[in-house]
Amino acid sequence: MKTLKLSPIVWGAWRLTRSSLTVQDLNRLIHECAELGITSFDHADIYGGYAAEGIFGQALKLSPGLRDQVQLLTKCGIAAVSTLRPEHGTKTYNSSAAHIAACIDLSLESLGTGQLDLLMLHRPDYLMNARETAQALKKAVQSGKVRAVGVSNFLPSQVLLLRQYMDVPLAVNQVEFSLGAMQALDNGVLDQCQQFDIVPMAWSPLAGGSLFGDSDLAKRLKPELTRLAGEHHCTPDAVALAWLMRCPSGVVPVVGSVRIERLRDAWRATQLELGRQDWYRLWVAGAGRQLP
Ligand SMILES: NC(=O)c1ccc[n+]([C@@H]2O[C@H](COP(=O)([O-])OP(=O)(O)OC[C@H]3O[C@@H](n4cnc5c(N)ncnc54)[C@H](OP(=O)(O)O)[C@@H]3O)[C@@H](O)[C@H]2O)c1
Incomplete structure (x- = not known):
């Protein structure tokens, strides 16, 4: 198994x-992102009411060979209400082996690929049978349909529970993390990622743009940023x-912007290393309180 590199x-x-x-614009955006x-x-199966993966798949298909230049990540485990999934009925979280297997096949088809680079469980399922879910994830990897597996929005205790039954690694935990949502620093998620070499992925890393508006948070951050x-x-x-x-x-x-100029700006972050003083000044501005 080739290891996942994001x-x-x-x-x-x-x-x-x-x-x-x-679809043509998206194809161009994918090329521009890759060049950057x-x-x-x-992705997640549910994005765009179960439509986003299909649109992305069409955009990839416009350029033969583009699929091999990118990594496709997706999530399953939320069974949302949709005319495209009438069997779901009420919204549920579903980490059963049958649901995971069915979602993988649908995502492969929508994205137009033979393998997902990463499959994540979108949210912890209160009815998760960890042994069954771990088996389903292992089977997904062994079948070659998925290169690596991970979780999203899992607390450390939930990672530990699932990990206990896994004999393939959990590669990522994708959680909300930004200067406006700093709970991952305190709830053990980032510590656990460091401990077990799990990659922490930060969703809404710019708090959906609200770091920059007129909110109290944005006003506190503005001078430092x-x-x-x-x-x-x-x-x-x-x-x-x-x-x-x-x-x-x-x-x-x-990052979630669909504008290439914003993504170019974002990429500059890969060349910055903030000093300790600046990091903590931003923490204080984000938290809205002094360090204890
Ligand atoms: N696992 C999960 O449960 C979960 C949950 C939510 C999201 N996600 C993932 O995380 C991704 C990113 O989430 P996100 O879109 O919320 O991330 P984000 O990058 O924090 O927010 C993107 C939004 O911020 C705006 N923005 C960026 N810079 C700005 C600025 N300087 N001034 C004003 N607005 C600015 C963008 O506007 P423009 O479009 O105008 O550039 C865009 O609307 C999602 O696409 C999804 O893949 C995962």
């Missing part, structure tokens, strides 16, 4: 169907991403 910044498809991008170094693309952006000749976006990437567990931000 690009230092990942692009996320959650906002895709809310954008005005055509953003080669990993984050602006100062550091000036010093490093980059944008506040890049500083905010560099703050995440400075964590020793090796955080990989999953």
Whole structure:
């Protein structure tokens, strides 16, 4: 099994169907991302009401060979209400072996690929039978349909439970993490990632843009982000991403803009290393309180 290697910044498809991008525009965006170094693309079966993976698959297909230049990441485990999935009925979380296997086949078909580079369980399922779920993930890897497996939004105790039954590694835990949502620093997620070599992926790393608006959070952050952006000749976006990437567990931000100029700005974060003083000044601004 080849090990999974993610690009230092990942692009996320959650906002895709809310954008005005055509399939051709998306194809261009994928090429531009790949040229920049953003080669990993984050999906979930449910994005765009189960439509986003299919659109991305069509965009990939426009350029033969493009599939091999990128890593396709997706998630399963939320069974959402949709006319495309009438069998779901009520919204549930579902980590059963049957659901996982069915989702993998559907994602492979939608994305137009023979292998997913990474499959994540989207959210912890309160009814998860860890032994059964671990077996299903192992089977997915052994079948070759999935290169690596991971989780998303799992607390450390939930990772430990699943890990106990796994004999393939859990490669990632994708959690919310930004200067506006810092719980991963305190709830043990990042510590556990460092301990077990699990890659922490940060979703909504710019808090969906709210680090920069008129909110109290944005007002607190602005002086520090602006100062550091000036010093490093980059944008506040890049500083905010560099703050995440400075964590020793090796955080990989999953950025959600569909605009290439924003993604170029974001990429500058890969060349910044914030000093300890600056990192903690941003922590104070984000948290809205002094260090205890
Ligand atoms: N695992 C999970 O449960 C989970 C949950 C949520 C998301 N995700 C993943 O995380 C990815 C990223 O989430 P996200 O889209 O919320 O991430 P994000 O990168 O924090 O937010 C992107 C949004 O921020 C805006 N933005 C960026 N810089 C800005 C600035 N300087 N001023 C104003 N607005 C700015 C963008 O606007 P423009 O479009 O105008 O650039 C875009 O609307 C998703 O696509 C998905 O793959 C996973």
